[in-house]
Amino acid sequence: MAENNKFEVENLDLFYGEFQALKSITMDIEANKVTAFIGPSGCGKSTFLRTLNRMNDLIDTVRIDGEIKLDGQDIYKKDVDVTDLRRRVGMVFQKPNPFPMSIYDNVVYGPRAQGIKDKKKLDEIAESSLRAAALWDEVKDKLNKSGLALSGGQQQRLCIARTIAMKPEIILMDEPTSALDPIATLKVEQLMEELKKEYTIVIVTHSMQQAARISDTTAFFLMGELIEMGDTNDIFSNPKKQQTEDYITGRFG
């Protein structure tokens, strides 16, 4: 195993019933980098992202072949504790999904689920996570207000804070800005710049500009296959495959 790889994926196939959504995906995801998945709708990029924290387990009809290793350990082995995996591999979703409870309760939801009860410790986690998500100054006076009362961009940063509170090693982001306006998007992107110093980030995005702005590595998916993966600058300036070039120059997708 290469020193700097967080995830190592080998020959991953995924089926929804009869339909094969991912075809023999093999890739490495490096630690402390931002890796972006791009590709047209339905290409499997979100599906692939959700295999990394076993979110696809929620769907009855999904079947998976192949291997995904996190720090060298197969995450699909029988004895793997899925809740522990998801604590290490946090996720931010496409649509902000704060729980219908207070801002404070949202942030400490994960730590509480892990059994942390000490009020002082929870307070510390709440403040540091909200600060890290660049939300503290906006909400510090209304921590007991409902998380649903925030604007869309604030809600998404609350969801990021909630994920950070778990002290994950990796943060998966599934089109985190697609439901946000440009200003809120900018704030979330600036936040990602900060987060990449501490976390390994894997982001699915619809926007090629976003991938180019924030990622170190880019992977291009098409029809369930990984077409090309490499340094973001290379992918956008000098793609090796014709399909990649067609996509980034806007010929389809």
Place this chain on the structure above:
Amino acid sequence: MSRKTKDLLMKALIMFSTIFTVGVLVIIIGYIFIQGMGHLSFDFIFGSAETGGIWPMIVSTMYIVGISLAISVPVGIMAAIYLTEYAKQTKFVSLIRLATQSLAGIPSIIFGLFGLALFVRAFGLNVSILSAGFTLAIMNLPVIIRATEEALKSVPQSYREGSLGLGATKIQTIWKVVLPSALPGILTAVILAIGRIVGESAPVLLTAGVLKDLPTSVFDGGRTLTVHLYLLAQEAISPEDFQIAFATATVLIIIVLVINLIARFVSAKLDKTKA
């Protein structure tokens, strides 16, 4: 006919239907209140049966409501959680669903007959408040299950994903996020269940009997308000008898209204999905 006339005619029809519905309701409730109010008094509500009061019936009714809810609400909610959150959607599960749906549509007297055979006779509980409570619990189970299932299904999948994505277990997810969000819906089901229990007469008549005494324990028989009303109306000869029946009906309506208002208030307080 011009489009405008058609439009006007349709609007008139819709308005008439609404006025008719509301009107009938107002007339019924108004008539009962006017007939019954004259006889309402402290002694009537809190007096024993010998003095013509209905306190024993109110107590019996409350006992039966309490017992049947204590069983049907937790069991029904847990069954609904299994069906929506755990069970894979197989043929067997749809069979269970079909069974609960069919049970919800069965006439209540059949549950009464079943309760008479099982709880009263086979279990030897005799004609008692406990037998009636069990019988109505079984009658209400399918209704609670159905409504809870609907409430659970209306909870956004994104809440479940968010919670599981944070490393919470399935039980934690259901307990802390899914159930609280579904609570207003579940509560509505419980209100309807209370209404049904308070309103039942046939199965209660078969399983709790007609004894007019204040029950001292759940093993005693007891007469509920509706059974009392049924017997009063059946035996009524003089206009005064009818007035007592209407007064009883007034108390019944007030009880149901109060329960509804309390439940609505609680439901609104619990509804956290409105920021």
